[in-house]
Amino acid sequence: MYESKAEPLLSWRQFANRMLGHLAVGAAIIAVALVLGICGYHWSEGIPWIDALLEASMILSGMGPVHEPQYTAGKLFASAYALFSGVVFLGLVAVIVAPVIHRVLHKFHLDDGDRSGS
16 A cells, blocks of 8 residues: 555655545545434434434544433443544544654655655
8 A cells, every 4th residue: 555665755746645545534434433423313312313413423523422312222322432433533543644654654764865755
Protein backbone atom coordinates (compact mmCIF):
# COMPACT_ATOMS: atom_id res chain seq x y z
CA MET A 1 0.00 0.00 0.00
CA TYR A 2 2.78 2.39 0.92
CA GLU A 3 6.17 2.78 -0.73
CA SER A 4 9.05 0.80 0.74
CA LYS A 5 12.09 2.44 2.28
CA ALA A 6 14.02 1.78 -0.94
CA GLU A 7 11.59 3.97 -2.92
CA PRO A 8 11.71 7.78 -2.96
CA LEU A 9 9.45 9.94 -0.83
CA LEU A 10 6.10 10.77 -2.44
CA SER A 11 5.61 14.25 -3.85
CA TRP A 12 3.35 16.58 -1.87
CA ARG A 13 0.59 16.15 -4.46
CA GLN A 14 0.72 12.35 -4.21
CA PHE A 15 0.80 12.60 -0.42
CA ALA A 16 -2.23 14.93 -0.45
CA ASN A 17 -4.09 12.41 -2.62
CA ARG A 18 -3.18 9.64 -0.19
CA MET A 19 -4.47 11.75 2.72
CA LEU A 20 -7.72 12.46 0.85
CA GLY A 21 -8.17 8.73 0.36
CA HIS A 22 -7.65 8.06 4.05
CA LEU A 23 -10.04 10.88 4.97
CA ALA A 24 -12.64 9.36 2.63
CA VAL A 25 -12.26 5.99 4.36
CA GLY A 26 -12.60 7.77 7.71
CA ALA A 27 -15.77 9.53 6.55
CA ALA A 28 -17.21 6.20 5.40
CA ILE A 29 -16.43 4.64 8.78
CA ILE A 30 -18.18 7.53 10.55
CA ALA A 31 -21.19 7.28 8.24
CA VAL A 32 -21.60 3.53 8.84
CA ALA A 33 -21.18 3.94 12.61
CA LEU A 34 -23.70 6.79 12.66
CA VAL A 35 -26.28 4.81 10.67
CA LEU A 36 -25.86 1.86 13.04
CA GLY A 37 -26.39 4.17 16.01
CA ILE A 38 -29.42 5.89 14.50
CA CYS A 39 -31.13 2.59 13.69
CA GLY A 40 -30.22 1.11 17.06
CA TYR A 41 -31.60 4.03 19.04
CA HIS A 42 -34.73 4.24 16.90
CA TRP A 43 -35.53 0.54 17.22
CA SER A 44 -34.43 -0.07 20.82
CA GLU A 45 -35.95 3.05 22.35
CA GLY A 46 -38.68 3.85 19.84
CA ILE A 47 -37.55 7.47 19.54
CA PRO A 48 -38.10 9.50 16.35
CA TRP A 49 -35.39 9.36 13.67
CA ILE A 50 -34.19 12.91 14.28
CA ASP A 51 -33.79 12.27 18.02
CA ALA A 52 -32.00 9.01 17.22
CA LEU A 53 -29.63 10.99 14.98
CA LEU A 54 -28.95 13.43 17.82
CA GLU A 55 -28.36 10.63 20.32
CA ALA A 56 -26.06 8.65 18.00
CA SER A 57 -24.12 11.77 17.02
CA MET A 58 -23.55 12.78 20.61
CA ILE A 59 -22.38 9.32 21.66
CA LEU A 60 -20.19 8.85 18.58
CA SER A 61 -18.52 12.23 19.11
CA GLY A 62 -17.84 11.44 22.78
CA MET A 63 -20.13 14.14 24.14
CA GLY A 64 -22.40 11.72 25.98
CA PRO A 65 -26.08 10.83 25.82
CA VAL A 66 -28.86 13.39 25.49
CA HIS A 67 -31.74 11.24 26.73
CA GLU A 68 -31.67 8.58 29.41
CA PRO A 69 -32.71 5.21 27.95
CA GLN A 70 -36.08 4.05 29.29
CA TYR A 71 -36.10 0.39 28.26
CA THR A 72 -33.74 -2.49 28.95
CA ALA A 73 -33.10 -2.93 25.22
CA GLY A 74 -32.22 0.75 24.93
CA LYS A 75 -29.87 0.57 27.90
CA LEU A 76 -28.11 -2.47 26.49
CA PHE A 77 -27.84 -0.85 23.06
CA ALA A 78 -26.56 2.44 24.51
CA SER A 79 -23.94 0.56 26.49
CA ALA A 80 -22.76 -1.45 23.47
CA TYR A 81 -22.84 1.59 21.18
CA ALA A 82 -20.74 3.64 23.60
CA LEU A 83 -18.07 0.91 23.67
CA PHE A 84 -18.29 0.54 19.89
CA SER A 85 -17.90 4.30 19.47
CA GLY A 86 -14.70 4.29 21.51
CA VAL A 87 -13.23 1.57 19.31
CA VAL A 88 -14.34 3.44 16.17
CA PHE A 89 -12.63 6.59 17.43
CA LEU A 90 -9.34 4.79 18.00
CA GLY A 91 -9.55 3.09 14.60
CA LEU A 92 -10.39 6.37 12.91
CA VAL A 93 -7.38 8.09 14.43
CA ALA A 94 -5.18 5.25 13.18
CA VAL A 95 -6.61 5.46 9.64
CA ILE A 96 -6.11 9.22 9.41
CA VAL A 97 -2.71 9.47 11.11
CA ALA A 98 -1.09 6.43 9.42
CA PRO A 99 0.02 8.25 6.24
CA VAL A 100 1.59 11.07 8.25
CA ILE A 101 3.49 8.69 10.51
CA HIS A 102 4.60 6.66 7.51
CA ARG A 103 5.87 9.76 5.72
CA VAL A 104 7.84 10.92 8.76
CA LEU A 105 9.38 7.50 9.32
CA HIS A 106 10.08 7.09 5.60
CA LYS A 107 11.86 10.44 5.53
CA PHE A 108 14.07 9.39 8.45
CA HIS A 109 15.06 6.18 6.66
CA LEU A 110 16.07 7.81 3.38
CA ASP A 111 19.69 8.53 2.68
CA ASP A 112 20.54 12.23 2.41
CA GLY A 113 20.93 12.02 -1.38
CA ASP A 114 17.67 10.12 -1.97
CA ARG A 115 15.13 12.71 -0.75
CA SER A 116 12.93 13.65 -3.68
CA GLY A 117 9.48 14.57 -2.38
CA SER A 118 10.40 17.09 0.29
